[in-house]
Amino acid sequence: MADGTNNSDGFKDGSNTGNDYTYDTMGNLKTDQNKKITNVKYNHLNLPTEVVFNTGKIGYTYDAVGTRIAKKVEATGGTSVVTDYLDGFQYKDNVLKFFHQPEGFVEYKNNQYIYHYIYKDHLGNNRLTYADLDGDGEVSPGEIIEENNYYPFGLRHKGYNELATENPSGFKYKFGGKELNDELGFEVYDFGARNYDPALGRWMNIDPLAEKFYSLTGYNYAVNNPIFFIDPDGMESFGFATSYGVIDLEKFGGKVMFLKTGLSEFERDKGDDVIIKGNMTQEAFEQLNKSTSLKLKMDKNGKLSASGSAVTDSDKLLLEAINDENITVKINATDKNKEDGEYIFGDAFNGSSVKKDGKVVAKQTLNPNQTEIIEKFSEMPYGSISKHATLEAYIGAKNDPGAGPQQFNAYLKAHNETNKIYPDGDFAPKVQQLEIKVRYIKMKFGRTEARMYKKGAETVLFD
Numbered sequence: 001m002a003d004g005t006n007n008s009d010g011f012k013d014g015s016n017t018g019n020d021y022t023y024d025t026m027g028n029l030k031t032d033q034n035k036k037i038t039n040v041k042y043n044h045l046n047l048p049t050e051v052v053f054n055t056g057k058i059g060y061t062y063d064a065v066g067t068r069i070a071k072k073v074e075a076t077g078g079t080s081v082v083t084d085y086l087d088g089f090q091y092k093d094n095v096l097k098f099f100h101q102p103e104g105f106v107e108y109k110n111n112q113y114i115y116h117y118i119y120k121d122h123l124g125n126n127r128l129t130y131a132d133l134d135g136d137g138e139v140s141p142g143e144i145i146e147e148n149n150y151y152p153f154g155l156r157h158k159g160y161n162e163l164a165t166e167n168p169s170g171f172k173y174k175f176g177g178k179e180l181n182d183e184l185g186f187e188v189y190d191f192g193a194r195n196y197d198p199a200l201g202r203w204m205n206i207d208p209l210a211e212k213f214y215s216l217t218g219y220n221y222a223v224n225n226p227i228f229f230i231d232p233d234g235m236e237s238f239g240f241a242t243s244y245g246v247i248d249l250e251k252f253g254g255k256v257m258f259l260k261t262g263l264s265e266f267e268r269d270k271g272d273d274v275i276i277k278g279n280m281t282q283e284a285f286e287q288l289n290k291s292t293s294l295k296l297k298m299d300k301n302g303k304l305s306a307s308g309s310a311v312t313d314s315d316k317l318l319l320e321a322i323n324d325e326n327i328t329v330k331i332n333a334t335d336k337n338k339e340d341g342e343y344i345f346g347d348a349f350n351g352s353s354v355k356k357d358g359k360v361v362a363k364q365t366l367n368p369n370q371t372e373i374i375e376k377f378s379e380m381p382y383g384s385i386s387k388h389a390t391l392e393a394y395i396g397a398k399n400d401p402g403a404g405p406q407q408f409n410a411y412l413k414a415h416n417e418t419n420k421i422y423p424d425g426d427f428a429p430k431v432q433q434l435e436i437k438v439r440y441i442k443m444k445f446g447r448t449e450a451r452m453y454k455k456g457a458e459t460v461l462f463d
Contacts, residue, residue: 009158011199012185027206027218035185046205048195053184068190073183081183090170097170102406104129105171116145116171123230124177125150148174152226154189154198176230194234196221209235274322274390276302276331283368284333284386291383292318314391314422321394326358329393331386332365337462339365343440343450345461346371346427347389349414351405352397362397364389370461377452377459378430388425392418 015033022030028042041050045066051058056078061070071083084091088100096108104118119128129146130139149157154175172180175198178189188195194203207218222229222237229237276284281302288304289296292315295308306323310316321329332350339348350363371385396403396414403410419426430436434454441449443463450461 010155029204035187037186040204042205046208047193048205051184051186053186056184058181058183058186066193071181075184092170102404105173107131107171120177123226125154126174126177129171150175151198153201153221154196154226156198176232191231191234196234201226203234207235212236274304274318274329274331274394276304276333278331278333280333280335280366280368284331284366287368287371287383287386288390289383291381291387294319312422314387314424317391317394317421318387321390324394327360327362327394327397329362329364329390329397331390331393332363334365334367335369337367337370337450343448344370345438345450346374346385347392349392349396349405349411351403351407351410352393352401354402360397360401362393364393373459373461374427374452377454377457378427378434378436380427380430381424384422384425385427388418388422391422391425395421 012034014036018033020033024030024042026042026046028040028046028048029037030040031037036054037051038054039050039052040048043049043062045062047060047062047066047068049060049062051060056073056075059072059074060068061072063069067085069085071085072080073083074080082093084094090097090099098105098107098116100106101115104116107114107116114131114133116129116131118126119130121127125148126146127148128144130144132139133143144163146163147161149161151157156174172182174180175189176191178191178196181188181190181195187199188197188204193208194205196203201221201224202219203221207213210218216223222231231237276288276298278284281298285296285298285304293309293311294306294315297305297307299305304322306319310319321327334344337344342348344365344367346367348365350365352360352362354360366386366389368386372382374380375382375384392414395417396410399413399417400407400410405411419428423429437453438461439451439453441451443449447463449463452459452461
């Protein structure tokens with residue numbers, strides 16, 4: 001098949017003879033005739049360490065756990081360019097270019113730090129970048145830095161809304177919020193565990209979790225449904241956060257037959273729910289149920305209902321949260337110890353959002369494995385952290401609807417008010433009483449161990 005339009009955008013068919021692609025014995029891309037890639041070398045994690053073109057080569061360096069820390073581009077007959085990645089700070093040839101911030105990034109230019117803000121769509125794609133370049137406190141149309149529109153699998157639209165101000169800082173985090181590696185015509189996104197080609201809608205290296213999703217090709221992106229699914233790190237696809245909750249493919253054994261029959265088993269929020277989702281749903285529910293005088297029930301969708309008498313003020317507030325028609329509390333019960341690059345200590349406040357109908361959705365992350373250890377070690381009532389997390393999310397949504405997790409004052413206000421209503425869930429007094437300390441210890445092979453200490457005792461929270 002030949003492209004008769006002579007349009008150079010999108011997929012570039014650079015070869016019409018032989019096999020366009022070859023792979024190594026692990027299933028990783030070895031050569032690509034269309035991009036003139038003559039060889040790709042990989043490390044033990046199946047991450048590319050060197051990509052050789054007929055016009056030069058790109059070298060990648062990783063730490064022990066596979067996080068990229070450097071990139072070196074060497075064009076044939078040209079000078080090399082080295083990019084270093086240091087915990088969100090990005091340097092080019094030893095000069096700081098920018099660092100990430102919760103709402104976008106900060107460019108370092110002419111000894112000034114210029115805040116850039118990014119509007120993202122529901123899939124996390126970078127759609128609009130803007131900045132107050134003249135410092136007048138307003139953003140004018142001339143201060144819109146960049147606009148991005150995408151085809152479903154991530155290829156950018158061309159030919160309109162292309163601004164002269166685009167990408168002056170070298171900030172290339174676009175589709176999925178991931179970095180585009182466009183040097184030497186490579187044109188792939190680094191998702192962490194794998195590299196993705198938006199022109200093909202396919203990964204170039206093998207799926208580290210291929211055995212979990214046996215009914216799907218190991219090279220598919222987002223279950224071939226990128227309108228609904230995202231892949232945060234190149235390892236596993238999830239449905240984006242909607243009123244249906246987060247759909248975890250692992251629960252379906254990697255099968256996607258449910259897409260053919262719609263999503264009837266996932267009920268829409270009516271604004272009067274406390275909902276528990278995640279791979280630790282049952283454990284979180286049991287902890288919460290044992291922390292209250294109410295008799296709680298949970299349906300197949302994680303929605304709670306309550307009966308019985310609310311004896312304490314905290315039980316009354318929990319009952320209010322379950323029955324409130326304007327606020328939905330979503331608890332993400334997980335066994336993961338990190339969220340958005342930060343360690344979870346029992347639970348994490350995720351703020352709230354306001355829907356078009358004015359109803360509020362509050363979110364909280366909870367690790368039941370951790371909470372059980374913390375409660376036992378700190379001599380706190382069983383389930384107290386689960387109850388505290390639920391009430392904190394609800395109070396936060398009532399006090400500051402729409403406040404994001406980065407708004408510390410909203411969190412602190414909700415946290416302190418919850419402590420007054422339900423002091424049993426307050427960890428701070430136990431820290432003083434028992435002289436508890438928490439330490440995060442760097443171990444071998446990139447591992448981090450969290451340990452809790454008190455007089456005469458210590459325990460491992462996670463490793």
